[in-house]
Amino acid sequence: MQNPYIPMPVEVVNIVTEVDTNDIKTFRFAFVNKEDEERFQYLPGQFAELSILGKGESPIGIASSPTQKGYIEFTVQRVANLSGGIVTAALHDLEVGARMGVRGPLGNSWPIEYLEGKNVVVVGGGFAFTTLRSLIHYMLKEENRSRFGDINVIYGARTPGLLCYKEELAAWEKRKDIRMHVTVDKRDETWTGREGFVPTVCREIAPSAENSVAVICGPPVMIRFTLPVFFELGFSKENIYTSLEMRMKCGIGKCGRCNVGEKYVCKDGPVFSLAELDTLTREY
Amino acid sequence: MIGSKGSLNADHCEKEKVVFKKITLEKLGDLVSALKEKGPLYAPVRDGKAVNFQKITKTADVTLDFYNTVFSPKFVFFPQTEDLIRYTLQKEGAQAEPVPIAASPSVILGVRPCDAKSFEIMDRHFLGAGIIDPYWKNRRDNTVVIGYAFDPAAPPDPADFYNTVGIHAADTEGSDVFMVRKDGELLLKGITKKGESLLKGLAVLDAASAQDEAFFDETIRKDRGVKTRFTEITDTAIAAKLVGSFEKQEIWEEMTASCIGCGTCTFVCPTCYCFDINDETLFRKGARKRFWDACMFTDFTLEASGHNPRPRIFQRYRQKVCHKYSYHVTKYGCISCVGCGRCTRSCPVNIDIFSIVEKVANL
Amino acid sequence: MTNIKQIEENLKREAKRLLESKEVSVVLAYARGYDEHHPLPYAARTAGEVGNLIFNEYCTYNLARYLTKYPPKTKIAIAVKAADSRAVVQLIQEEKVKKEDLVILGIPFIGMKDPKTGEEIDQKTTCHMANPVLYDILLGEEIRDAGAGSPYDVLAELEAMDQAARWSFWEKEFSKCIRCFACRKACPMCYCDPCFMDASRPRWADKSPTADGNLMYHLTRFYHLAGRCIDCGECSRACPMDIPLHLFHKKMAKECETMFGQAAGMKIDDKPVMVNYGNQDSDEMLK
Numbered sequence: 001m002q003n004p005y006i007p008m009p010v011e012v013v014n015i016v017t018e019v020d021t022n023d024i025k026t027f028r029f030a031f032v033n034k035e036d037e038e039r040f041q042y043l044p045g046q047f048a049e050l051s052i053l054g055k056g057e058s059p060i061g062i063a064s065s066p067t068q069k070g071y072i073e074f075t076v077q078r079v080a081n082l083s084g085g086i087v088t089a090a091l092h093d094l095e096v097g098a099r100m101g102v103r104g105p106l107g108n109s110w111p112i113e114y115l116e117g118k119n120v121v122v123v124g125g126g127f128a129f130t131t132l133r134s135l136i137h138y139m140l141k142e143e144n145r146s147r148f149g150d151i152n153v154i155y156g157a158r159t160p161g162l163l164c165y166k167e168e169l170a171a172w173e174k175r176k177d178i179r180m181h182v183t184v185d186k187r188d189e190t191w192t193g194r195e196g197f198v199p200t201v202c203r204e205i206a207p208s209a210e211n212s213v214a215v216i217c218g219p220p221v222m223i224r225f226t227l228p229v230f231f232e233l234g235f236s237k238e239n240i241y242t243s244l245e246m247r248m249k250c251g252i253g254k255c256g257r258c259n260v261g262e263k264y265v266c267k268d269g270p271v272f273s274l275a276e277l278d279t280l281t282r283e284y
Numbered sequence: 285m286i287g288s289k290g291s292l293n294a295d296h297c298e299k300e301k302v303v304f305k306k307i308t309l310e311k312l313g314d315l316v317s318a319l320k321e322k323g324p325l326y327a328p329v330r331d332g333k334a335v336n337f338q339k340i341t342k343t344a345d346v347t348l349d350f351y352n353t354v355f356s357p358k359f360v361f362f363p364q365t366e367d368l369i370r371y372t373l374q375k376e377g378a379q380a381e382p383v384p385i386a387a388s389p390s391v392i393l394g395v396r397p398c399d400a401k402s403f404e405i406m407d408r409h410f411l412g413a414g415i416i417d418p419y420w421k422n423r424r425d426n427t428v429v430i431g432y433a434f435d436p437a438a439p440p441d442p443a444d445f446y447n448t449v450g451i452h453a454a455d456t457e458g459s460d461v462f463m464v465r466k467d468g469e470l471l472l473k474g475i476t477k478k479g480e481s482l483l484k485g486l487a488v489l490d491a492a493s494a495q496d497e498a499f500f501d502e503t504i505r506k507d508r509g510v511k512t513r514f515t516e517i518t519d520t521a522i523a524a525k526l527v528g529s530f531e532k533q534e535i536w537e538e539m540t541a542s543c544i545g546c547g548t549c550t551f552v553c554p555t556c557y558c559f560d561i562n563d564e565t566l567f568r569k570g571a572r573k574r575f576w577d578a579c580m581f582t583d584f585t586l587e588a589s590g591h592n593p594r595p596r597i598f599q600r601y602r603q604k605v606c607h608k609y610s611y612h613v614t615k616y617g618c619i620s621c622v623g624c625g626r627c628t629r630s631c632p633v634n635i636d637i638f639s640i641v642e643k644v645a646n647l
Numbered sequence: 648m649t650n651i652k653q654i655e656e657n658l659k660r661e662a663k664r665l666l667e668s669k670e671v672s673v674v675l676a677y678a679r680g681y682d683e684h685h686p687l688p689y690a691a692r693t694a695g696e697v698g699n700l701i702f703n704e705y706c707t708y709n710l711a712r713y714l715t716k717y718p719p720k721t722k723i724a725i726a727v728k729a730a731d732s733r734a735v736v737q738l739i740q741e742e743k744v745k746k747e748d749l750v751i752l753g754i755p756f757i758g759m760k761d762p763k764t765g766e767e768i769d770q771k772t773t774c775h776m777a778n779p780v781l782y783d784i785l786l787g788e789e790i791r792d793a794g795a796g797s798p799y800d801v802l803a804e805l806e807a808m809d810q811a812a813r814w815s816f817w818e819k820e821f822s823k824c825i826r827c828f829a830c831r832k833a834c835p836m837c838y839c840d841p842c843f844m845d846a847s848r849p850r851w852a853d854k855s856p857t858a859d860g861n862l863m864y865h866l867t868r869f870y871h872l873a874g875r876c877i878d879c880g881e882c883s884r885a886c887p888m889d890i891p892l893h894l895f896h897k898k899m900a901k902e903c904e905t906m907f908g909q910a911a912g913m914k915i916d917d918k919p920v921m922v923n924y925g926n927q928d929s930d931e932m933l934k
Contacts, residue, residue: 053371053378079588252415256558262611365855542688546829564853575855632885634680
């Protein structure tokens with residue numbers, strides 16, 4: 001029996017500093033053992049526990065797409081305060097070539113099957129864009145693209161320097177099979193794109209609710225102001241999906257801390273439709 | 285009722301091939317020695333004022349003169365602390381070895397019926413849903429549980445309420461062997477195949493008579509008359525009631541106003557399974573450990589961002605009650621409480637989960 | 648000594664008056680728990696709730712631990728026995744509560760019993776005093792013949808041990824600790840938020856109950872409480888592992904009293920002994 005508490009060894013093969021504040025980096029890992037790579041079958045929206053012995057584990061959404069073979073990526077913000085952030089701080093100190101552990105994939109995914117045949121509106125804010133990036137890569141993959149309808153992406157950050165995956169955003173802008181709406185709360189001299197908060201941009205773009213699903217991930221305040229816009233546009237709660245964050249440890253629904261009502265976010269989530277969330281307690 | 289979904293231990297033996305033994309209490313030491321030879325033995329030991337299950341090193345330590353232990357025997361399967369990985373930190377990375385899941389066949393002697401039942405409830409979480417917990421499974425598979433009927437002549441402790449969750453003072457469910465005390469003797473009956481083969485292999489035991497068997501059955505019958513605190517609840521009704529009263533903050537605040545937010549109730553509880561995983565290092569040597577945690581602690585749900593979904597005591601207490609009486613019912617089909625009364629007895633300020641459940645049931 | 652039933656009646660009468668007159672918005676006292684021998688700490692907020700109040704020998708809890716949980720300026724009446732009143736005084740000294748916000752209902756009584764064991768506690772775990780040191784209303788007659796003996800008598804056995812024996816005594820006791828934090832949570836003087844034990848950066852002690860971590864936790868807590876422990880014994884009674892924590896606290900209190908001539912929580916005008924410097928202070932520890 002595979003012990004679900006023991007991480008698989010990985011090597012850091014690439015590190016990209018995403019933002020001008022230097023506290024968000026994307027780490028690319030290659031599995032040390034081939035069989036682990038085969039075992040790590042995942043879908044966009046899932047997460048994994050990143051493990052550094054002596055520091056601990058931290059649950060992080062998978063930023064790469066299963067269509068990208070040979071590696072997995074995680075975009076990690078360094079949080080450091082009294083109550084936590086030990087692992088993310090240690091991670092940020094790593095260099096290419098370092099070895100560490102990954103335990104996963106964990107949790108459910110964005111509702112890929114449900115999205116098939118529908119238009120997808122992807123809404124992301126700041127660094128929470130990571131698993132949405134995975135989803136976009138997945139949907140844009142040649143053999144997958146025809147399975148989905150129109151793809152609209154609304155992605156915002158506070159400043160241009162805080163946008164993640166800048167090169168990919170630029171590449172996607174050039175494509176015809178995806179419509180990108182990248183915005184910043186406050187522009188600077190380098191920025192020629194859109195300025196405005198994510199909810200406002202959503203209202204301006206006004207994606208049709210017809211045969212559409214919205215997939216939203218971002219800071220709580222963004223979600224709070226974005227949801228009413230989608231309700232106004234006629235999106236039902238069954239057609240709005242989001243991903244929850246909770247303090248997690250085991251990642252497999254055993255350690256008992258990440259429950260929202262009867263659901264464990266690590267196992268039954270982290271992805272929920274608003275309709276599902278309505279049936280749960282409001283403790284998150 | 286907890287039993288309504290049936291036991292996960294399906295190997296209850298058939299009536300005609302009953303293995304039924306006895307031994308005089310004077311020879312308890314011989315029985316203990318014989319059990320100890322089979323592997324680690326856990327049994328009740330008196331230490332100061334308290335009786336608790338311990339791994340037996342000295343035969344004479346074992347006592348069967350106790351009402352119930354302060355701590356539940358869950359630690360046999362789920363120790364308070366265990367190492368998952370041991371490592372040495374080096375400049376070029378960590379040298380690490382997963383700790384093998386050691387599971388030599390062991391025996392727990394003297395488990396009260398409510399506690400025996402608790403193991404089956406925990407099975408549903410650790411074994412019955414999603415990923416199987418290898419630590420719990422290995423120890424569970426390799427352990428024989430010798431249950432021990434409450435004395436039908438002794439009044440139950442005022443904190444107990446196992447009747448409320450459908451358990452009686454001599455229920456054999458959850459035990460592999462069940463033990464009844466008859467004056468100066470112990471009667472032992474095989475309940476599962478595992479239990480039967482243990483009994484068959486114990487030369488120290490005598491065969492029991494038909495009279496003994498009648499006494500055994502009579503004790504079980506009498507023990508149904510042992511009345512603990514009781515309130516009429518059904519699993520699904522109380523589960524729904526709790527969901528319905530979740531938002532009634534004032535009531536929850538009032539019911540839990542005296543709670544001081546320690547973790548005692550969860551640590552003594554036979555069905556609390558929440559744990560933490562943490563790396564602990566000293567001079568470059570360390571271990572990734574898992575160890576009991578408590579939903580009553582402030583930092584249980586505190587996120588690295590500083591956000592805490594349950595910052596207040598009433599929220600954490602409500603979580604505890606809802607987990608046991610609502611979420612567990614929805615998820616696993618039974619209440620996750622056996623009414624053993626430990627949390628109430630050990631609470632530094634006498635908060636009583638039964639009173640709270642009763643109150644919610646009658647809202 | 649006033650009959651305990653009479654004390655209960657007096658408590659109810661005063662509580663009712665204070666709530667009706669709106670002099671206070673809450674009365675901290677006791678109510679019946681799941682049975683008579685297991686009372687609950689209880690906060691009455693209306694005159695109607697006063698009927699729930701009780702007082703009997705099992706009302707051991709030091710209610711002062713709840714004082715710091717109320718927002719500032721809440722007008723609170725609190726029922727206190729001798730040691731509990733010292734906690735209130737100490738909290739006033741430490742400026743965690745203000746005297747003007749409190750109505751202290753003093754209970755002079757000897758013979759409290761541990762709800763878990765039924766044993767009398769006054770000679771063993773508490774400060775062995777009969778009368779509250781500070782009160783606005785006394786709910787019974789002052790006790791004049793409290794009996795001989797010092798709160799430190801129970802230390803005799805420990806003090807007779809040599810250093811090695813004492814060390815092994817405490818090592819054994821701390822090894823039992825399961826980190827339920829009942830001692831910390833029951834303590835009226837443990838109001839730090841967050842407690843050093845809950846910090847993860849830096850982490851001062853292992854989170855799991857290891858021998859080293861337990862030592863770190865308890866010794867640090869003892870030192871945090873040096874000169875502040877008011878000897879109510881709540882820590883030991885709260886402990887599910889029966890660790891006699893009060894003995895360590897008592898020893899520290901005794902040392903403190905010997906060195907600085909001041910016991911914790913005795914006088915409202917005292918400065919907390921560890922933040923106060925006097926020329927006459929002992930410099931024993933510097934030698």
